[in-house]
Every structure is written in C-alpha cells, then in structure tokens.
Amino acid sequence: MPERAQSRSYAPRRPGMLYEMVDDLDIGPGDxxxxxxxxxxxxxxALVTMFGCDAVSVDPLASNNVQAKAAVAEHPFGGRVTIRPGVMEEIPASDGEFDLVFSRDMFFHVVGADQALAEARRVLKPGGHLLLYQTFATERLEPLERAQLYTDLAVAPERMSPDDFRRRALAAGFTIESDDVIGSEWREAWEEDGDGVTSRQLLYAARLIRKSEQLRAELGDVDYRIELGNALWGVYQMIGKLEPRVFLLRNP
Known part of the structure; x- marks a missing residue:
C-alpha cells in the first residue's frame, strides 16, 4: 500500500534554529x-555555552530570578551570566550595552510594546540585533477562544498580531531583516522525535474539559484555567490557530 501523504515527514525545523541564527550573527567571545x-x-x-559570549538575564518575577541564580551557580559557565530583575519596558541596562537582544516567547505579555521596543533599541549597539520568537494568533482562532486564552494566560491581545508587531518595530526605528513563519514545525518535530509534548497537552486538555467540575475544585479556578490555557496553547499551534514566528530586527 503506498504511503499516505499525511504520514510522511515534511522536515520540520527544530528550536535549535534560533541558536543557528545567533551563530549567523557572529556572536562570540567579547559579545x-x-x-x-x-x-x-x-x-x-545555552548561549554562553555555545558561543563563549556573556549574557544578562532580565525577568520581572522574583521566583524566576531565584531559579535563575540557582541554575547559574551550578553551571560550569554560570560565571558568564548575570541576573537582573526588570521588565522590557524599563530595561536595567546602559545605552548601547548589548550586541544582541534575545527574546523567546515572552513579548505577548508586554503591555507597553512601543516603550519595550524603544528600550530594546536603546540598549543595543548600532548594528546590533533583536532576535524575537513570538507566538501570534491567526484567523482560525475564534473570538471566544481568544477571549478565554488571553485572559487565562495574561496575554496582551494587541501583541498577538504580526502586522501590529511589524508596524511597531518599524516605528521604533528597527530594520526588519527577516520574518520567518514557524507555524507547527517545532511541534511536529517534537512529535516525530518521540517527545510527545503536544500529544500530552491534548490529553491534558481533554481531561481538564471532561472533568472540569472535579478538577476546577481540586486545582482552584485560577490554576485550572492556567493549566487548560497552557494545554490548549500547544494544541492550537498544531492546528493553525496560533502561529509562532521568528523576527530578526536590526538596530541601524
């Protein structure tokens, strides 16, 4: 029997492509x-290990920074990483301090996008880059799904439009060097590699929905909604309701 078209792999890319893009920017020792x-x-x-550069991790949550400091203390290259509390709208850094700003799937939480992009450009050296991986919504995501998902996961609705991001990036003075649609590729790769993360999320979503009354009482309403939102986030990427992209922006 001939192989069915949908049973074949179509060579999905993997998250390591972000580090390949960093490598293409010639980030290395001294950066x-x-x-x-x-x-x-x-x-x-990962960045300091792969490229021999130094890094500053900035996060607004104290709990994240506690985990970061513990991870840095235990890592053989941890001395190359500095932890600073802060937000993208007010980056705790000097003008032109960085060769690269690396942002992975966090920009949808940013309320003040214009200020955040202006700050990213301020702290970049001339010719430096902002490499931003971000999940956006597509027209397949229904209005009720949008409302529930954005509320439960503290997503700023305006951040979910790639056209809006592109317009704001240009207004901030960046040059857009590339806008690469990832879509479901990473998720497909994880399934093909046997990780099964999205399959598990689909199972979790099914359980959370089918036993909603029991699990809402067990977890509490807030945690229940977060768990369901996180599970649906991956499933929605697989079926085209959410669409990850990688933007590479340059500070002229």
Whole structure:
C-alpha cells in the first residue's frame, strides 16, 4: 500500500534554529547578549555555552530570578551570566550595552510594546540585533477562544498580531531583516522525535474539559484555567490557530 501523504515527514525545523541564527550573527567571545524575559536563565546558559559570549538575564518575577541564580551557580559557565530583575519596558541596562537582544516567547505579555521596543533599541549597539520568537494568533482562532486564552494566560491581545508587531518595530526605528513563519514545525518535530509534548497537552486538555467540575475544585479556578490555557496553547499551534514566528530586527 503506498504511503499516505499525511504520514510522511515534511522536515520540520527544530528550536535549535534560533541558536543557528545567533551563530549567523557572529556572536562570540567579547559579545554581550541580553536574554529578556529570561525566566530560569536556561537560554542565557545555552548561549554562553555555545558561543563563549556573556549574557544578562532580565525577568520581572522574583521566583524566576531565584531559579535563575540557582541554575547559574551550578553551571560550569554560570560565571558568564548575570541576573537582573526588570521588565522590557524599563530595561536595567546602559545605552548601547548589548550586541544582541534575545527574546523567546515572552513579548505577548508586554503591555507597553512601543516603550519595550524603544528600550530594546536603546540598549543595543548600532548594528546590533533583536532576535524575537513570538507566538501570534491567526484567523482560525475564534473570538471566544481568544477571549478565554488571553485572559487565562495574561496575554496582551494587541501583541498577538504580526502586522501590529511589524508596524511597531518599524516605528521604533528597527530594520526588519527577516520574518520567518514557524507555524507547527517545532511541534511536529517534537512529535516525530518521540517527545510527545503536544500529544500530552491534548490529553491534558481533554481531561481538564471532561472533568472540569472535579478538577476546577481540586486545582482552584485560577490554576485550572492556567493549566487548560497552557494545554490548549500547544494544541492550537498544531492546528493553525496560533502561529509562532521568528523576527530578526536590526538596530541601524
């Protein structure tokens, strides 16, 4: 029986492509990278390990910064990473301090987009880049789905439009060097590699919906809604309701 078209792999790209893009920018020893919204500093540690650069992880949550400091203390290259509390709208850094600003899937939480992009440009050296991975909404995401998802996951609705982001980036003075649609590729790759993260999220969503009364009582309303939102986030990427993209912006 001939192989069905949908059963074949179509060579989806993997998250490592972000680091390949950093490599293409010739980031290396002597360069300083800002990991904005750095969470537990895992991306900062990956960057310094791969490229021999130094990094600053900036995150607004004290709990994230505590985890980041612990991870940095245990890592063999942790001495290259500095942790600073702060937000993208007011980056705790000097003008022209960084060669690269690295932002992975956090910009949809930013309320003051214009100020955040202006700050990113301020702290970049001339010729420096902002590499931003961001999930956006598509026309497939229904109004009720948008309202629930954005509320439950603290998403700023205006940040979910790629056209809006492009317009604001240009207004901030950046040059857009590339706008690469990732779509479902990373999720497909994880499934093909046997990770199954999105399959698990689909299972979790099914359980949370089917046993909503029981699990809402067990988890509490807020945590229930967050867990359901997180599960649907991955599923929606797989079926085209959400669309990750990678923007590469240059500070002229």
């Amino acid at each position: 300083l990278v800002l990991d904005i919204g750095g969470r537990d500093a895992s991306h900062s540690l």
